[in-house]
Amino acid sequence: xxxxxxQHQQQHQLEAAANxxxxxxxxxxAPPKQVALAMDRLGDAARLIADIRLGAxxxxxxxxxxxQPHQSTKxxxxxxxxxxxMRQHLQDLRSVGRQLEESGVLNESLRSRSNSWGLHMPLVxxxxxxxxxxxxxxxxxxAGASAVDRTRLALKAFTDQKxxxxxxxxxxxxxxxxxxxxKKHCGPQVLIGNHQEELSDYKTLSDILMHLEKExxxxxxxxxxRLDWLKRASxxxxxxxxxxxxxxxxxxFHSSNKLRPGSLSAVATEKISVIELLFPSIFRAIVSLxxxxxxxxxxVAFFSPDEGGSYIHSRGFSVYHVFRRIxxxxxxxxxxxxxSRAETALHSLLDWICSYQTLFTxxxxxxxxxxxxxxxxxxxxxxxxxxxxxxxxxxxxxTQPNSSASSDLAQAYHVGCFSEEA
Amino acid sequence: xxxKWVLHWQPNxxxxxxxxILSEVSQCVESINGVKEGRWRxxxxxYKPHTREQLMAAEFPRDFLGILLPEQPNKYYFIxxxxxxxxxxxxSIQTLMExxxxxxxxxxxxxxxxQYQLGDFQLRVGKVVPTxxxxxxxxxxxxxxxxxxxxxxxxxxxxxxxxxxxxxxxxRSLPGHFMHMxxxxxxxxxxxxxxSQHTAVQYATVMAQLIATVQAVQSVRN
Numbered sequence: 001x002x003x004x005x006x007q008h009q010q011q012h013q014l015e016a017a018a019n020x021x022x023x024x025x026x027x028x029x030a031p032p033k034q035v036a037l038a039m040d041r042l043g044d045a046a047r048l049i050a051d052i053r054l055g056a057x058x059x060x061x062x063x064x065x066x067x068q069p070h071q072s073t074k075x076x077x078x079x080x081x082x083x084x085x086m087r088q089h090l091q092d093l094r095s096v097g098r099q100l101e102e103s104g105v106l107n108e109s110l111r112s113r114s115n116s117w118g119l120h121m122p123l124v125x126x127x128x129x130x131x132x133x134x135x136x137x138x139x140x141x142x143a144g145a146s147a148v149d150r151t152r153l154a155l156k157a158f159t160d161q162k163x164x165x166x167x168x169x170x171x172x173x174x175x176x177x178x179x180x181x182x183k184k185h186c187g188p189q190v191l192i193g194n195h196q197e198e199l200s201d202y203k204t205l206s207d208i209l210m211h212l213e214k215e216x217x218x219x220x221x222x223x224x225x226r227l228d229w230l231k232r233a234s235x236x237x238x239x240x241x242x243x244x245x246x247x248x249x250x251x252x253f254h255s256s257n258k259l260r261p262g263s264l265s266a267v268a269t270e271k272i273s274v275i276e277l278l279f280p281s282i283f284r285a286i287v288s289l290x291x292x293x294x295x296x297x298x299x300v301a302f303f304s305p306d307e308g309g310s311y312i313h314s315r316g317f318s319v320y321h322v323f324r325r326i327x328x329x330x331x332x333x334x335x336x337x338x339x340s341r342a343e344t345a346l347h348s349l350l351d352w353i354c355s356y357q358t359l360f361t362x363x364x365x366x367x368x369x370x371x372x373x374x375x376x377x378x379x380x381x382x383x384x385x386x387x388x389x390x391x392x393x394x395x396x397x398x399t400q401p402n403s404s405a406s407s408d409l410a411q412a413y414h415v416g417c418f419s420e421e422a
Numbered sequence: 423x424x425x426k427w428v429l430h431w432q433p434n435x436x437x438x439x440x441x442x443i444l445s446e447v448s449q450c451v452e453s454i455n456g457v458k459e460g461r462w463r464x465x466x467x468x469y470k471p472h473t474r475e476q477l478m479a480a481e482f483p484r485d486f487l488g489i490l491l492p493e494q495p496n497k498y499y500f501i502x503x504x505x506x507x508x509x510x511x512x513x514s515i516q517t518l519m520e521x522x523x524x525x526x527x528x529x530x531x532x533x534x535x536x537q538y539q540l541g542d543f544q545l546r547v548g549k550v551v552p553t554x555x556x557x558x559x560x561x562x563x564x565x566x567x568x569x570x571x572x573x574x575x576x577x578x579x580x581x582x583x584x585x586x587x588x589x590x591x592x593x594r595s596l597p598g599h600f601m602h603m604x605x606x607x608x609x610x611x612x613x614x615x616x617x618s619q620h621t622a623v624q625y626a627t628v629m630a631q632l633i634a635t636v637q638a639v640q641s642v643r644n
Contacts, residue, residue, distance in 0.1 A: 281572035281614075304569040306424075320569040321541050360570065360579050371582040378455040379541030380586070382579060 038103050041096055048093040055086040166335055205295050206269050208347050216354050222276040226292070229274035229313065236308030269293055274314065277350065279357045281305060283323065285330075287349065288314035295346040300334050300353070302326045321377070325384040325415065326356065333388035348388075355386045355410040366417035374415045383412035423493075424544075424568040425576050425616035427584070428624035430631055431561035433598040439560055444549055446594050447561060448536065451545055454590050456538035462546050464533040465490045465553075466625060469525040486525070487629065488516070489622050499622035503630060506609045508619045531629075533562055542568050543583065550632065560632045562625075563600060573607065573614050603627055 059082045066075035209221055224232065270293035277285040284305050290298040299314040302323040311317070317324050333352055337345040363370050364383040371380045387410075431447075433439050452458070466489045471482040487501045490513070498516055500509040519525055535548030543565065550560035565583060570576040584602060591600065605627045607613075612620055 281570065281575045306569075306571050318569075322569055360575055369582065370578055371586060373455070373586075377541070380454075380543060380583065381541065 034103060038100065041100050045093060045096045048089050048096065051089045052086065055082050055089060058082045205272060205293060208295060208350065212350055218279060218357060219354060220278040223272040224274040225271045226273040230310065233312040234310045236312060238308040277353055278305060282357055282359060285353045286312065286314045297334060297346050297349050300330045300349065302330060321379050322381055322384060325381060329385055336388050352386065352388055362412045364414045364417050365411040366413055372414040372416065381415060383414045385413040385415060385418040386410060423571060423616055424566050425571060425573055426564050426566040426621055427580050427602050428628055429563040429565065429600040429602045430628045431598055432601045437597040439558055441558055443596050444561055446596055448547055450590050450594060451538050451547060454540065456540045456545055459537045459539050462492045462535060462537045464492055465530065466629060467530045468528040470528040472523055472526045487626050489625055491618055491621055494618045497618065499619060501622055501626040503626050508610045508623050510619055544568060562628060571616050573616055603631065
């Protein structure tokens with residue numbers, strides 16, 4: 001990453017970019033400018049979407065007022081006015097969307113370009129995730145600003161990201177605030193050092209997923225491209241609907257590879273950005289990968305297997321308290337795995353997720369019960385915490401080859417029973 | 423749909439159920455942080471065949487029940503316990519039956535009460551009263567665990583909940599206890615995935631218990 005862009009390098013790149021560039025609209029524009037434009041357009045799109053939402057509210061209001069008896073033609077005027085402005089907004093949104101598509105924001109067409117200066121176009125996923133590279137844009141776009149300003153901007157952007165992704169570092173409730181930051185690099189590496197060889201065997205996505213399928217036979221793994229997941233999530237039956245799932249097209253990891261001839265299966269793996277882990281009748285976990293086809297997880301969420309709807313994605317929240325708690329805990333586990341050893345983060349995360357297959361059967365390792373009233377929220381919950389700190393060590397130091405035995409070794413705690421010594 | 427256990431109040435020998443017990447039970451739910459949400463009502467009907475001859479009557483099943491559940495207002499459920507049959511029909515079947523005059527209502531009961539939310543659990547406490555009467559015949563309780571739909575997978579959680587519930591109730595020293603009898607769903611052709619048919623079967627089982635209890639009390643009196 002080269003956050004500083006000296007002027008002469010900028011001009012040189014401009015000339016280089018101008019010639020082989022197939023897209024005439026962007027010739028002569030250096031990547032920082034493209035990124036800046038794209039961010040502006042995203043901002044415009046967000047404003048338009050907000051306007052559309054407001055307009056929809058006003059339309060509904062006008063309809064409601066019109067439904068009341070003894071009304072004048074006032075609601076009709078309101079309706080016409082809102083209708084016209086809505087159409088205009090939607091038109092504007094369409095054109096902004098087209099511009100964004102052309103500049104490669106809504107797809108990954110720019111990824112292969114070599115002269116991107118290490119900058120990435122912001123990627124907007126259908127589930128609303130905007131890839132967190134805004135801080136790069138801050139630095140790149142402000143190449144002319146002084147070092148102090150740049151540092152200040154970077155620190156602000158980074159603090160916002162930190163607050164979002166490392167919530168436990170801000171509040172000292174678990175006493176983790178200062179310890180985890182320093183321990184991150186010392187402790188886990190000592191423990192994981194013993195079995196680096198085993199973990200490094202699973203370098204590619206297919207390796208990891210196939211290993212998991214073998215180790216945990218009750219687990220069903222499905223992989224998706226990002227847009228495909230959204231379609232599937234919306235078509236999942238909710239618990240009111242009694243039809244069985246899985247009869248519609250499934251992107252089962254194995255079957256999707258079988259359907260395509262050998263040379264194309266590599267392409268399929270490269271596009272995978274959503275992994276669905278389903279333990280039938282227990283839970284469904286969604287893991288998002290970024291970039292697609294990599295082994296870098298960026299978010300995870302847990303749901304009931306009977307939930308359905310477009311809110312089922314790796315940044316969504318279940319309607320049930322038990323799965324909401326687990327999702328919060330999983331976000332911290334994910335950050336831990338990424339922080340301690342990023343190359344094995346996905347593998348560790350998926351293994352850790354599998355330890356939840358005993359969610360409704362394994363009693364708490366501290367109090368010995370399954371259900372406990374959580375004092376803070378006044379809810380009865382099963383043990384939703386599974387420790388992640390020494391997770392890798394526990395799993396690989398087990399001498400028993402049977403995977404179900406190693407899951408017994410893993411411990412479980414209620415929210416109130418969990419303490420740092422565990 | 424989420425699975426549910428239907429419990430009924432088993433009064434101690436020599437005692438009967440009373441509305442005092444009902445209010446104590448409701449208070450107990452609130453003491454374990456249950457939040458009252460609203461009312462619920464289910465209706466259960468015992469049918470008998472509409473036939474003149476006594477001989478013919480013997481050929482028909484004695485325990486033919488129909489039940490209307492609040493979560494499925496458009497459906498009506500029939501159960502014949504003796505032959506382990508449960509059937510889901512459209513609610514218009516009741517009109518059909520009235521027109522056909524093939525079966526008459528022998529007894530109709532209401533299950534009436536309040537619904538409580540307790541995190542991922544949903545509880546319903548209800549009194550059992552015959553229609554057109556305020557005579558309390560029993561107390562039923564529904565315990566629903568919303569995140570799971572599998573009867574097997576939820577067994578442990580439900581048993582623990584029942585332990586917690588019984589512990590809370592025992593503090594009030596009431597003359598009786600809540601019982602759960604799990605019918606053999608497989609015999610009714612039902613699967614592990616919970617449905618309203620499972621609920622209907624549970625209610626039929628509960629009714630059999632309540633009747634047995636009442637008959638036992640009556641035989642003691644006589």
